Amino acid sequence: MASVVVDVMLKPEILDPQGKAVHGALPRLGFEGVTDVRQGKRFELELDGEVTPQRLDQVRALAATLLSNPVIEDFDIRVED
């Protein structure tokens, strides 16, 4: 059993209205000193068996097709302990 995390974030040049909404709410709630907020998605995949380079390639293909929209989003994959 291995856990693989895929983080999906909007590309930096894409406007992020959810992040902007959170950022705008902070001063009203008394939080100061936050210059930017971006909101994205996090997926935790449980794989049976070992994480091999081949399986990571499979997860990369999955992240690029099902979990993210490569036109507007970047993703990052990492194996959790």
Add this chain to the structure above:
Amino acid sequence: MASVVVDVMLKPEILDPQGKAVHGALPRLGFEGVTDVRQGKRFELELDGEVTPQRLDQVRALAATLLSNPVIEDFDIRVED
């Protein structure tokens, strides 16, 4: 400038229909060997200045009130390099 990441995931005992939908789509797309998928949110906060223990406490309060619903969600905070 410091970057703080807040990961918000549904508690393990809470049903995750988004994760289940992704999981259900995997075999149709030819991905095998994934036993579970959970979907959550990832927030990237840019703070001006240094990350002090006091500011991390502030981010913790923010995560517990604005970014997550503590009844059904857990959150995790980490400082990115």
